Amino acid sequence: MAEENGFLLSVEKAVRLRPQAPAYRAADGTTMTYGELWKLSDAIAATLAARTDDREPVVVLGHKAPLMVAGFLGCLKSGHAFVPVDTEMPVARLMDIVSQLGAPLLAATVPLPEALRGCVPVGRIVDVRAIASAPCPVRAPDRGRWVAGEQTQYLIFTSGSTGRPKGIEVSARNVARFMDWVRTFPVIGEGGRVFLDQPPYSFDLSEYEVVGALSTGGCLHAVEREETEDLRALFADLRASGVEVWASTPSFADLCLVDRSFDERLLPDVRLFLFCGEALRRSTAAALRERFPRARIANTYGPTESTVAVTYVEIGDAELAGERPLPVGAARPGTELRIVDPETGAPCEAGRTGEIVIVGDTVAKGYFRNPEKTAAAFFDATLADGSPARAYRTGDAGHLDESGMLYCDGRFDSLVKVNGFRIELEDVEENLGALPLVKQAAVVPVRRRERVAYLKACVVLRDRPAGTDFEIARLIKARLAERVPGYMVPRAVTLVGELPLTCNGKVDRKALAEA
Numbered sequence: 001m002a003e004e005n006g007f008l009l010s011v012e013k014a015v016r017l018r019p020q021a022p023a024y025r026a027a028d029g030t031t032m033t034y035g036e037l038w039k040l041s042d043a044i045a046a047t048l049a050a051r052t053d054d055r056e057p058v059v060v061l062g063h064k065a066p067l068m069v070a071g072f073l074g075c076l077k078s079g080h081a082f083v084p085v086d087t088e089m090p091v092a093r094l095m096d097i098v099s100q101l102g103a104p105l106l107a108a109t110v111p112l113p114e115a116l117r118g119c120v121p122v123g124r125i126v127d128v129r130a131i132a133s134a135p136c137p138v139r140a141p142d143r144g145r146w147v148a149g150e151q152t153q154y155l156i157f158t159s160g161s162t163g164r165p166k167g168i169e170v171s172a173r174n175v176a177r178f179m180d181w182v183r184t185f186p187v188i189g190e191g192g193r194v195f196l197d198q199p200p201y202s203f204d205l206s207e208y209e210v211v212g213a214l215s216t217g218g219c220l221h222a223v224e225r226e227e228t229e230d231l232r233a234l235f236a237d238l239r240a241s242g243v244e245v246w247a248s249t250p251s252f253a254d255l256c257l258v259d260r261s262f263d264e265r266l267l268p269d270v271r272l273f274l275f276c277g278e279a280l281r282r283s284t285a286a287a288l289r290e291r292f293p294r295a296r297i298a299n300t301y302g303p304t305e306s307t308v309a310v311t312y313v314e315i316g317d318a319e320l321a322g323e324r325p326l327p328v329g330a331a332r333p334g335t336e337l338r339i340v341d342p343e344t345g346a347p348c349e350a351g352r353t354g355e356i357v358i359v360g361d362t363v364a365k366g367y368f369r370n371p372e373k374t375a376a377a378f379f380d381a382t383l384a385d386g387s388p389a390r391a392y393r394t395g396d397a398g399h400l401d402e403s404g405m406l407y408c409d410g411r412f413d414s415l416v417k418v419n420g421f422r423i424e425l426e427d428v429e430e431n432l433g434a435l436p437l438v439k440q441a442a443v444v445p446v447r448r449r450e451r452v453a454y455l456k457a458c459v460v461l462r463d464r465p466a467g468t469d470f471e472i473a474r475l476i477k478a479r480l481a482e483r484v485p486g487y488m489v490p491r492a493v494t495l496v497g498e499l500p501l502t503c504n505g506k507v508d509r510k511a512l513a514e515a
């Protein structure tokens with residue numbers, strides 16, 4: 001029998017079991033049920049199928065709205081990979097994506113931004129809002145047309161922090177295997193849970209909620225970007241949300257933790273905090289544990305190239321005790337982690353730091369229309385049981401302990417040389433963060449003529465001590481020098497109110513370096 005789309009089958013089952021159950025709660029309070037979502041995605045699929053016989057990727061443009069999710073399902077049902085593009089993206093990046101795809105079909109859930117109007121021919125635009133407001137019955141494309149197996153389910157473009165954005169092609173099978181794993185997570189596996197829906201859909205962290213919620217009959221509770229910029233508005237919304245699963249970057253949790261009312265009285269139902277995308281600091285996990293004593297806190301790790309995440313670990317008292325950075329988890333079934341020498345690719349000795357290589361059934365197909373970059377990062381490998389699998393070189397530094405627990409040791413590109421000393425920026429950040437005075441810190445290299453001239457630390461204070469900025473910076477440097485060798489103490493320490501975030505909600509190091 002032909003392989004069907006595991007994700008769509010699970011959503012279909014949820015539709016069949018509880019068509020009236022809420023699937024999506026938008027920020028304006030409107031709700032879309034499973035039955036409505038399925039019907040709307042049928043109509044979108046029918047429209048797309050009438051437009052083209054091709055299986056070309058379709059850009060789904062918009063922000064947090066049920067129309068976006070219906071657009072994703074509509075693409076899959078009509079045989080198209082979807083390319084989620086958030087309206088919050090800088091316009092230049094948006095235009096670059098559209099040009100890389102070459103005048104793609106564009107399913108718009110919002111009015112087109114001015115700059116895009118000239119780039120996409122009118123005949124290539126599908127107005128999702130018009131489909132949603134036309135109540136006529138439609139015949140959805142035959143299920144034989146559904147995206148399945150090795151075909152691309154979605155194409156996510158990296159933020160391009162290291163060059164031009166690359167489109168990562170994740171297959172239907174990759175997503176199905178990821179989904180099978182997520183459904184074994186505590187809380188999510190029980191089904192019917194309410195998920196916070198915060199990261200933009202153009203960031204694959206959002207797949208935790210799209211796949212996690214919709215394949216288990218759960219509900220997405222969307223929060224808008226504007227809300228996240230006004231904690232009072234955000235908390236007013238969250239108070240009545242009933243959110244049970246919280247998946248975000250640690251930076252987004254840090255942002256909320258700034259306010260002391262962010263605790264279990266605000267969110268009495270939260271039972272699982274799920275982190276991915278950047279280092280989870282001990283201080284963040286400890287604060288959450290104190291304020292949400294009944295919730296589990298899980299750290300997960302993975303790049304978009306291996307479908308959201310491939311490791312999982314719960315952070316409890318044992319993990320919080322001690323000084324070393326928190327683990328990022330043990331490999332999911334179906335994934336093997338290897339630590340290799342980044343230069344030669346040879347396996348490292350047990351316990352040593354090297355490049356993390358991910359092998360397994362969620363490793364993506366490669367980069368869209370980019371065979372060179374694909375060949376440079378992806379290769380075919382063999383799993384321990386002898387079966388073939390795809391492998392991806394992450395560019396992340398890490399090590400495994402004797403029990404197979406993975407620790408991230410930063411990215412190879414965050415290893416810098418200052419005056420001949422090799423310094424791991426995240427190591428400096430970890431030590432700064434451990435100072436009682438410091439709430440959050442990011443360390444960036446300041447380059448002069450291709451070399452790193454010195455390090456700059458941007459620090460958010462916990463409570464401001466007496467003294468000028470200069471005196472406080474000097475105090476921080478002195479305290480840090482008690483923990484690390486002198487060459488690791490940043491020459492410049494800048495006090496900031498908060499750390500800037502990228503549109504994906506990660507600390508924006510590029511902006512800090514340029515500031």
Ligand SMILES: Nc1ncnc2c1ncn2[C@@H]1O[C@H](COP(=O)(O)OP(=O)(O)OP(=O)(O)O)[C@@H](O)[C@H]1O
Binds near residue numbers: 278411
């Ligand atoms: N739990 C974690 N702890 C530490 N780092 C993590 C964790 N999870 C993910 N990461 C980092 O995030 C990277 C994956 O992020 P993502 O796929 O969003 O792309 P990116 O490398 O941030 O690229 P871009 O910024 O260009 O989009 C990983 O390779 C790793 O460096």
